[in-house]
Amino acid sequence: MDHSESSSPVLVGRRIRDLRVKLGLKQQDLASTDISASYISLIESGKRAPSDAVLGTLARKLGCSPDHLRTGRDDHALEDARLKLSFAEMALRNGDNGEALQSFGELLAKPALLDAPMRLRARIGQATALEKLDRIEAAIPVLEELAKDPSLAAGSDEWCRVSVALSRCYRNKGDVSLSIEIGERALATLDALGLDVTMDHIQVGSTLIGSYLMRGDLTRAHLLADKLIAAAEEHGGRSGRGAVYWNAGMVALSRRQLPEALALTERALALMADDDNLRHIAMLKMNVAWLELQSEHADPVRARDLLEDAGQTLAELGSAVEQARCEICLVDANTRLGRWDEAADHAHRALGLLSSGPRVEAVGARVRLAEIHLLRGETDTGLQALHAATRQLRHFAPSYETAQEWRHIGDVWKRQGRTKEALNAYEQALHASGMPATYDPARAVSPQHQS
Structure with a gap:
């Protein structure tokens, strides 16, 4: 029975009569100056549908909630469900994603116990838990269904969360074009509402910047970052401003403006230092550390300390992919410090975290492991690992990320004096970045026209 059927006048009247x-109690006992006994008789027989005010008055006299009379939901069961929902959301905030997912699933398995706002919260929580557990293929259908739900008002906080999550999931799954389409559509919807720039604009825009970067559309990413920085400084809180500076730092990095990228990301970390989202702070520390390692005067000790601090938080609150990225950065920090054994341990941990499915990050871990073998003088093992990373990378679609990994592989081959392998990797990097090979004019010359 759906909720429209359970709220029919006949069933509402029957619940009132049965409880009375x-x-x-007699019908007269429920009567008042505004509600006659004869009107109560009509309600109980299903011939009149009580207004919300009348339903509220009758509920008070019957010792129950108006929702119980309207839907038949047990008040105690509803309160238990509300409490369980709050605990599930708390588990999600604390990083207990598996426990949260189980609780949301149990609640949604008994939809009759939930009112409409609770069902919406549980469905959004379920999608969030799935995404955090890196079960993106399972999260996307839930988010798609939510996005089509007519009760999700455009511009609401819930609508924004769903739009951002759906765009982010498609991006992480590799469908960058659809991710951008969703993000741009969400921004257009917010603009059409005629609102001033809000935190919703900033959240959607920040996600869209990340998708532009992944597609290699640096101009759009830069323009949107500049626009969001101005809006965040005027309208955003510290957390919102931090998110914008975080993305602006990534844009600067993509434009090879390393000092600016580090400065912007450091500012983002300072703005979000007091935020209660410990996972975001850990991710920012990881970004600052990575940028530190890329800078001209790198401080690998500082980078390692930031990464170890971030890693402790991500082990509790982060996804497997986020933890793996931190481990990969620790490979770089320890390699720079000459701590090759520790670096190799971090590379193996990253590969273990990424074992559930194909990820470009796994290629990065394998290339670094190959480098460590080569640094140790284990040439055959190192070259075998590099060949394995090359074969694995061929299975991924061209993207900005894969272009970076091809460049890394090419650099390692070049350092080994393997010109043929290096040239092939560099060509793959150019192809992945969207730069086609130039036309060979010799192909246009027919034999009879040659002198």
Whole structure:
């Protein structure tokens, strides 16, 4: 039975009558100056649908909630479900994603116990838990269904969360074009509402910047970052401003402006240092550390300390992919410090975290492991690992990320004096970045026209 059927006048009237009889009351006992006994009789027979005000008055006299009379949901069961929902959301905030997912699933398995706002919260929580557990293929259908839900008002906080999550999931799954389409559509919807720039604009825009970067559309990413920085400084809180500076730092990095990228990301970390989202702070520390390692005067000790601090938080609150990225950065920090054994341990941990499915990050871990073998003088093992990373990378679609990994592989081959392998990797990097090979004019010359 759906909720429209359970709220029919006949069933509402029957619930009122049954509860009145159970309490030993007469129709006259429910009557008041505004509600006659004859009107109560019409309600109980299903011939009149009570207004919300009348339903509220009758509920008070019957010792229950208006929702119970309207839907038949048990008040105690509803309160238990509300409490369980709050605990599930708390588990999600604390990084207990598996426990949260189980609780949301149990709640949604008994939809009759939930009112409409609770069902919406549980469905959004379920999608969030799935995404955090890196079960993106399972999260996307839930988010798609939510995005089509007519009760999700455009511009609401829930609508924004769903739009951002759906765009982010498609991006992480590799469908960058659809991710951008969703993000741009969400921004257009917010603009069409005629609102001033809000935190919703900033959240959607920040996600869209990340998708532009992944597609290699640096101009759009840069323009949107500049626009969001101005809006965040005027309208955003510290957390919102931090998110914008975080993305602006990534844009600067993509434009090879390393000092600016580090400065912007450091500012983002300072703005978000007091935020209660410990996972975001850990991710920012990881970004600052990575940028530190790329800078001209790198401080690998500082980078390692930031990464170890971030890693402790991500082990509790982060996804497997986020933890793996931190481990990969620790490979770089320890390699720079000459701590090759520790670097190799971190590379193996990253590969273990990424074992559930194909990820470009796994290629990065394998290339670094190959480098460590080569640094140790284990040439055959190192070259075998590099060949394995090359074969694995061929299975991924061209993207900005794969272009970076091809460049890394090419650099390692070049350092080994393997010109043929290096040239092939560099060509793959150019192809992945969207730069086609130039036309060979010799192909246009026919034999009879040659002198």
